[in-house]
Amino acid sequence: MRTLPTYTCAIKGNNLKDDEIESVLLKKFGETLSKRAMMWYHNLASNSMDSFAMLADSFVKAHVSAIKVATRKSDVFKIKQRENEMLREFVSRFQMERMELPPVSDDWAVRAFIQGLNEQSSIASKQLKQNLIEYPTVTWVDVHNRYQSKIRVEDD
Numbered sequence: 001m002r003t004l005p006t007y008t009c010a011i012k013g014n015n016l017k018d019d020e021i022e023s024v025l026l027k028k029f030g031e032t033l034s035k036r037a038m039m040w041y042h043n044l045a046s047n048s049m050d051s052f053a054m055l056a057d058s059f060v061k062a063h064v065s066a067i068k069v070a071t072r073k074s075d076v077f078k079i080k081q082r083e084n085e086m087l088r089e090f091v092s093r094f095q096m097e098r099m100e101l102p103p104v105s106d107d108w109a110v111r112a113f114i115q116g117l118n119e120q121s122s123i124a125s126k127q128l129k130q131n132l133i134e135y136p137t138v139t140w141v142d143v144h145n146r147y148q149s150k151i152r153v154e155d156d
């Protein structure tokens with residue numbers, strides 16, 4: 001759907017009388033929707049909306065969570081290794097913070113993890129980042145296995 005202000009301006013720009021605008025806003029609203037928004041609209045009870053303002057408010061409330069979820073998935077790229085954070089701590093925190101977000105694909109998780117590694121933090125972080133860039137991985141399991149091997153070498 002076009003944005004609500006754009007839709008409202010388009011309807012008001014049709015030389016309608018003031019008393020006609022509200023009914024046209026309500027009647028034509030459904031014609032501007034697609035997919036999930038149209039299903040939501042068709043599932044509304046008949047005559048359940050007394051005004052366009054009520055309809056617009058209900059629409060925004062029904063669809064704002066979908067916008068938040070899409071935005072939040074990208075938050076996985078905001079997880080960054082802190083300056084003095086050990087690799088082991090960062091991996092643990094990355095996994096915990098990732099679990100708090102909506103599910104993201106493995107390739108997103110891998111890219112976000114690599115971008116989040118701070119080469120200044122530790123030698124292990126620098127080596128792991130270089131290794132992941134030189135020999136790209138596809139899954140989070142691959143990344144975790146390489147991390148485990150770096151930690152074992154470092155511990156030995």
